[in-house]
């Protein structure tokens with residue numbers, strides 16, 4: 072049984088769901104919590120995934136307690152009814168943690184996809200760092216995307232035999248979407264000779280003052296540089312949209328648009344000059360496409376992209392964000408260094424490895440499948 076609830080989980084679980092459905096070794100049950108509604112449905116629709124159960128929990132301005140309590144209450148019955156042999160969760164959302172807790176209460180093994188990412192700072196990102204740590208305490212099998220994430224799990228004394236290095240399923244999806252033709256209507260008013268900076272921002276710890284600081288820096292840069300355009304597909308969280316519209320809503324070279332489906336968004340990433348984001352998933356996708364990323368956070372659980380020199384941590388203070396943007400716009404050598412394409416996060420075969428690892432766990436194959444190597 073796969074259980075997921077938000078846009079990024081869906082994007083990274085869909086290749087696994089499709090692979091499970093097409094493999095005779097498994098009977099696949101797909102459950103969505105609906106922690107996100109429209110942004111989840113957008114992903115399900117383009118990959119034509121129809122969940123067997125939809126807990127439909129989302130409401131406006133939901134709190135962490137709301138999400139956790141509703142999932143615990145509603146998932147228990149589904150687990151009792153379906154009695155899966157294993158529950159697969161992804162990443163670090165509150166869906167991930169609450170699902171793991173519910174599976175544990177039902178004594179069902181848990182497989183954690185994208186296990187072992189760490190900042191070691193419990194409030195950054197909040198609540199994701201503790202969601203993934205608590206999920207890893209509860210898990211039975213660990214699908215670590217990289218050798219670094221496996222090393223983090225070993226530091227926490229997770230048994231080595233239960234850890235498999237698989238690559239990140241985000242790259243499975245990206246390799247599929249980027250091949251499909253896509254017409255980017257959202258660029259109709261963006262001059263092709265201009266430098267297009269793609270922005271996303273949504274993290275709970277950045278809501279409010281930090282977001283205002285970053286948006287102010289974006290506005291100042293676009294006011295100073297007349298060959299720069301900003302495209303910002305806004306998260307549906309009203310707290311994000313309100314600040315974005317207040318600060319960025321009135322400049323002709325700032326384009327506030329609705330969230331794109333993932334195929335469109337990957338093509339937009341590919342068209343950008345560089346990316347500014349506090350997203351986790353985008354930090355994994357950008358190195359594959361050779362796009363520099365300024366990470367709007369003080370910490371990252373994705374050090375592989377920093378080592379590959381594609382990612383740079385810039386925090387959220389206005390002056391620093393503005394200075395770094397101007398440097399990346401003007402310094403060609405830095406831009407070239409940050410634009411080297413690399414694949415530290417995967418090779419497009421993570422889902423297949425995870426299936427083989429699960430079959431091995433259930434004694435369907437005798438030899439342990441090979442790990443992903445960078």
Ligand code: UD1
Pocket residue numbers: 077078079106107108109110111130131132133134135163164165166198199273274275307308309351
């Ligand atoms: C959640 C995850 C975060 C992940 C992010 C991906 C938690 C605690 N947070 O944060 O780890 O990075 O998803 O985007 O699990 N909304 C809609 N429609 C949607 C989606 C959201 O209207 O399709 C609005 C609702 O008002 C909702 C609010 O956004 O209450 C916040 O959604 P929520 O899932 O609580 O938090 P995110 O910031 O999206």
Ligand code: UDP
Pocket residue numbers: 078079082271273304305329330331332333334336337349350351352353356
């Ligand atoms: N994404 C998308 N449409 C958008 C913005 C992002 O499909 O308008 C995709 C993006 O390619 C990545 C994922 O959503 O795969 C990241 O989701 P988000 O930033 O919401 O969450 P995070 O990765 O921070 O948990």
